[in-house]
Amino acid sequence: MKIQSRPIVLKFILLLMLHVVSLIFLSANAHASSAAVFKAEQASRIIMLTGFTRPRVTMTLVSEESAVCTKVYADVGDTIVDSGKFAELDPTFIKLEIAQLQADLKRLRSDLTYYDKEAKRYTKLVKQNTASQSELDLHIRNFESAEALLRSTQLKLNVDREHLRRYTLRGPGGWRVIKRYIEPGEWVNKGEKVAELGNFKTLLVPYALTIPELKKIRNSKNIKLNLPDISLEVPAELERISPDFDPDTRKVEVDLEIRKGKFGFRGGLRAELEIKMPDPGGAIVIPKSALLKAYDDTFLVRPDGVRVKVLVLGDTADGKVRVSSRAVKAGEEFLTKP
Numbered sequence: 652m653k654i655q656s657r658p659i660v661l662k663f664i665l666l667l668m669l670h671v672v673s674l675i676f677l678s679a680n681a682h683a684s685s686a687a688v689f690k691a692e693q694a695s696r697i698i699m700l701t702g703f704t705r706p707r708v709t710m711t712l713v714s715e716e717s718a719v720c721t722k723v724y725a726d727v728g729d730t731i732v733d734s735g736k737f738a739e740l741d742p743t744f745i746k747l748e749i750a751q752l753q754a755d756l757k758r759l760r761s762d763l764t765y766y767d768k769e770a771k772r773y774t775k776l777v778k779q780n781t782a783s784q785s786e787l788d789l790h791i792r793n794f795e796s797a798e799a800l801l802r803s804t805q806l807k808l809n810v811d812r813e814h815l816r817r818y819t820l821r822g823p824g825g826w827r828v829i830k831r832y833i834e835p836g837e838w839v840n841k842g843e844k845v846a847e848l849g850n851f852k853t854l855l856v857p858y859a860l861t862i863p864e865l866k867k868i869r870n871s872k873n874i875k876l877n878l879p880d881i882s883l884e885v886p887a888e889l890e891r892i893s894p895d896f897d898p899d900t901r902k903v904e905v906d907l908e909i910r911k912g913k914f915g916f917r918g919g920l921r922a923e924l925e926i927k928m929p930d931p932g933g934a935i936v937i938p939k940s941a942l943l944k945a946y947d948d949t950f951l952v953r954p955d956g957v958r959v960k961v962l963v964l965g966d967t968a969d970g971k972v973r974v975s976s977r978a979v980k981a982g983e984e985f986l987t988k989p
Contacts, residue, residue: 687988688954689941693981694934694973695927698864702856704878704909704920706849709829715817716740717841725828725846735821737828737846740839742818745811752808759801766794822848849918854909855890856922859902864926865892868905876907877923878914885912887922934964934975942972943989951979952989959985 718740725737769790776782830847833839856876860868868874874887890908897904907924909916943950943958950958951974961974 687986688984689938689987691935691937691979691981691983691985694930694936694967696930698926698928700858700860700924700926702858702907702922702924703918704854704856704916704922705918706827706829706851707853707855707908708850710822710826710848711844712737712820712822712846712848714740714820714839714841714843714845716745716814716839718742718744718818718839720833720835720837720839723831723833723835725831727828727831729828731822731824731826731828731848733824735824736819737822738820738833740818740820742815745815745818749808749811749815752804752811755804756801756808759797759804763794763797763801766790766797770794820845822846823850825850825852827851851916851918854916854918854920855906856887856909856924857904857906858924859897859900859904860926861902863928865903865905867926867928874907874924876909877925878912878920879923880921881914883912883914885909885914930973932975933980934973935979935981936967936971936973937985938987939966939970939972940988941985942974949974950989951976952986954984954986 720738721741722739723737724739725731731737770787770793773782773787773790777784777787826848828846829849831845832843833845839845868889874889875884876887877884887907887909889905891906893904896902907922909922937951941951942961942963943952949961949963951961952958959976959978961976961979964973964975966972
C-alpha cells in the first residue's frame with residue numbers, strides 16, 4: 652500500500668503546485684491590467700524666429716508742380732491730417748493766369764452774344780433780299796469762331812484750376828511722415844520728392860519659413876508675437892504668403908500683421924515668433940515615474956508586462972522626460988508606475 656500511494660501523493664503535489672503558479676500568474680496579470688497607464692506624447696521643439704515691425708505701406712510724395720514752398724504742415728513723425736495737407740507751394744503765377752482766362756471768357760461770351768444777334772438779324776435781311784448771303788456767312792463764321800475760342804479758353808481755365816489744386820501737396824490722411832525733404836522758402840521742382848509717408852495703422856512683420864513651419868502657422872488659430880523691447884505680447888494674423896521661395900535658404904517669405912495692441916505703432920520693434928514643431932528624431936515625452944532602471948539600462952513597461960529599452964534624452968520644462976527608442980511611438984500605452 653505504501654508503494655502504490657507514493658505516486659498518487661506526488662501527482663497530487665504536482666497538481667497543487669501548478670494551481671498555485673496559475674493563481675500567481677493570473678494575479679500578476681490582473682494587477683498589471685488594473686495599473687495606471689499613459690499614452691506616450693510626441694516630443695516637440697520650439698523654433699524662435701525674430702522679425703522687425705514695419706508700416707503696412709510706404710509711399711513717396713512727389714511734387715506735381717514747380718514753385719516755391721510756402722508752408723509745411725507736418726514734420727517727421729507727425730500724422731497727416733484728415734484733409735491730407737502736407738505742404739503748400741506759391742500759387743501766385745497760376746492765379747494770375749486763371750484771372751487772365753476768366754477775363755478772356757467774359758469778353759468771349761460778350762462777343763458770342765453779339766455775333767449771335769448779328770447772325771439772326773442778317774438771316775432775316777437775306778430772306779427779305781436786303782442783304783447779301785456773303786455778309787450772313789461772315790457773321791455765322793464769326794459766331795462759330797467765337798464759340799470755338801470760348802470752349803478752348805474754358806478748357807484752359809479748367810486745366811489751370813487743376814494745376815492750382817495741385818499746388819497743395821497732399822498725402823493719405825492718417826499716415827505718418829517718415830522723411831521730409833523740403834523746407835519753407837525752398838524751390839521745389841516738378842517730379843521732386845518732398846516726403847516719405849507710411850501707413851502705421853497696422854504693422855507687418857516679415858519672416859522666412861520652411862514649408863512645415865508655414866503649414867503649422869496656417870493651421871494655427873491663435874498666433875501670438877512677443878515684443879521684448881516693450882515687454883508685450885500681441886495677437887497677429889497671417890497676411891501675405893509669397894508664391895515663390897528663396898533658392899538659397901529654401902524658405903518662403905511671409906508677412907504677419909499686427910492690428911491691435913496697447914502700444915505706439917511704429918517700425919523697428921523686435922517681434923519674436925515661437926513655432927512648436929515635432930521633434931525630428933521621433934522622441935517622445937513620458938512621466939518620470941514610468942522609467943524602470945535595471946543595471947545600466949532604462950526601460951518602459953507595457954500593460955502586458957513587456958519591457959522596452961529606451962534612451963533618456965533629458966528633462967522637459969514641465970517636469971517630464973524626453974526619451975527615444977525605435978520600438979516606441981507616440982500614442983502607445985505604458986505603465987505609469989511599473
